[in-house]
Amino acid sequence: MVPYMDLTKSSESFENNSKSVQCSIQSPTKAILRKKVKVLQQRLKRRETKIKSLKSLVMRIKKNVPMSDDVTTQLEEHFGGIPLALLLHERKTKKIGKNAIRYSDSMKEFAKTLFFYSP
Numbered sequence: 553m554v555p556y557m558d559l560t561k562s563s564e565s566f567e568n569n570s571k572s573v574q575c576s577i578q579s580p581t582k583a584i585l586r587k588k589v590k591v592l593q594q595r596l597k598r599r600e601t602k603i604k605s606l607k608s609l610v611m612r613i614k615k616n617v618p619m620s621d622d623v624t625t626q627l628e629e630h631f632g633g634i635p636l637a638l639l640l641h642e643r644k645t646k647k648i649g650k651n652a653i654r655y656s657d658s659m660k661e662f663a664k665t666l667f668f669y670s671p
Contacts, residue, residue, distance in 0.1 A: 624640070627640065634659070637659055641653065641656075
């Protein structure tokens, strides 16, 4: 005798197995968006590493003598423009006191710009 097989059950099990297999057909827009996500993640990772390196630089500067010429030259090598002015201003306020220092016009303009673009 030949064993009887229920064909409906075997076809159901085949359908269940085929549902578990994922199809990897992608639309062009999905591919473009995935590429954009990848690029943005890389940009974010690079920015985070740059921030970490700058934070470590600031920590090294804080550990050194606060008013040495070596620190000033190191700041001038790594920064320029408004970031340099902000760091040098911070050094002045540590030495003299916060109430005795006036802000430069470029720093005032920078603060106005930040205030204008803030939510």
